[in-house]
Amino acid sequence: MSQIETFMQSLLTDTVLSMQAYHVPDAAKMIKLDAMENPHQWSQELKQQWLARLQEAEINRYPNADAKQLRQKISTVMQLPSGLDVMLGNGSDELIQVLAMALNRENASMFAVEPSFVMYKVTANILSMPYFSVPLNADFSLNVEAVLAGIKLHQPALLFFAVPNNPTGNCFSEEQLRAIIEASSGLVIIDEAYIAFTETTMLQLAVDYDNVLIMRTFSKVGLAGLRLGMLIGKAAWIEQFNKIRMPYNVNVLTQLSVEFALDHYDVLLEQAEMLKAQRRVLLQQLVDLPRVTVFPSAANFILLRTEKPAAEIFEALKAQGILIKCLANAHPLLSNCLRITVSTEAENTQFFTAFKALV
Numbered sequence: 001m002s003q004i005e006t007f008m009q010s011l012l013t014d015t016v017l018s019m020q021a022y023h024v025p026d027a028a029k030m031i032k033l034d035a036m037e038n039p040h041q042w043s044q045e046l047k048q049q050w051l052a053r054l055q056e057a058e059i060n061r062y063p064n065a066d067a068k069q070l071r072q073k074i075s076t077v078m079q080l081p082s083g084l085d086v087m088l089g090n091g092s093d094e095l096i097q098v099l100a101m102a103l104n105r106e107n108a109s110m111f112a113v114e115p116s117f118v119m120y121k122v123t124a125n126i127l128s129m130p131y132f133s134v135p136l137n138a139d140f141s142l143n144v145e146a147v148l149a150g151i152k153l154h155q156p157a158l159l160f161f162a163v164p165n166n167p168t169g170n171c172f173s174e175e176q177l178r179a180i181i182e183a184s185s186g187l188v189i190i191d192e193a194y195i196a197f198t199e200t201t202m203l204q205l206a207v208d209y210d211n212v213l214i215m216r217t218f219s220k221v222g223l224a225g226l227r228l229g230m231l232i233g234k235a236a237w238i239e240q241f242n243k244i245r246m247p248y249n250v251n252v253l254t255q256l257s258v259e260f261a262l263d264h265y266d267v268l269l270e271q272a273e274m275l276k277a278q279r280r281v282l283l284q285q286l287v288d289l290p291r292v293t294v295f296p297s298a299a300n301f302i303l304l305r306t307e308k309p310a311a312e313i314f315e316a317l318k319a320q321g322i323l324i325k326c327l328a329n330a331h332p333l334l335s336n337c338l339r340i341t342v343s344t345e346a347e348n349t350q351f352f353t354a355f356k357a358l359v
């Protein structure tokens, strides 16, 4: 072992030493269908207006620490019920971390169903917060009995449910979530990252229950590069979490840009509608393919299971410049599963043509 390695081993926590960095594949020049990004651009005219607005940015100054103007605009545009406050994060990833840090008391634990969004577990690991999970049913619906038993056994302080769920694409039922929330003595976070692509929202649960907050993000509707996530809940909770949020976590350019985007929110929603229409087209094409199981989706991605080894199909697509997500080794319920982000008609067609030839 080199000198620096010995030195690091004597200082770094076991958690850091045992971890792998979150892997983001190199996607230069690829058709990117791996990360649920919105493929649509703004019109030239809108871009010009945005750039004009950015000229007002005072990048020599720290950002508005509580992003008051932006938070108000979000409340208005998203029609948040009165009584619910918003906290912003550098992506919802940061909000997951804030939540876990805030609730990481001695003997506290985090709970999620699996397969679901991996950052819940990753964050628990980073903070050495015990993490428990319960598998979904084979059709990816909630196994409510198992969830209730898990809650009873571990009494988790923090629970995450993504609706629609990533990577499975389905929504959990409100009735089932209510039963879980009512049985839980911990804080339940409903992650609505894909709200733009579905008809269901669980926002009312944050009004009805003191132990529920809603998380959303601008990443999936076209602003992934700006990094802005939202935690929506009763002001009393938000006030507590604000104590440990880094004061300038949302930068000047992001604040101005998202305010601008909210003034033109119809554009983003129209793009989401186009992706929903493309989802219908792609789902229909895929359903008609032999040797492929297609799972229904309420999000901007589709989960598939192939009869051939999924990893081989993934690699073959990659060799053709098409990047999707291989989930074959992510969870036992995801054997031979691939996840594709719904994109433009042209990109979807390119994917479908290549995929059809491979399966």
Ligand SMILES: *Cc1c(COP(=O)(O)O)cnc(C)c1O
Pocket (backbone or CB within 6 Å): 036, 090, 091, 092, 093, 094, 117, 162, 165, 166, 191, 193, 216, 217, 218, 219, 224, 227, 228, 229
């Ligand atoms: C993509 C995703 C997020 C992360 O959003 P960011 O705001 O980009 O950090 C959160 N939750 C789920 C379920 C996601 O799929």
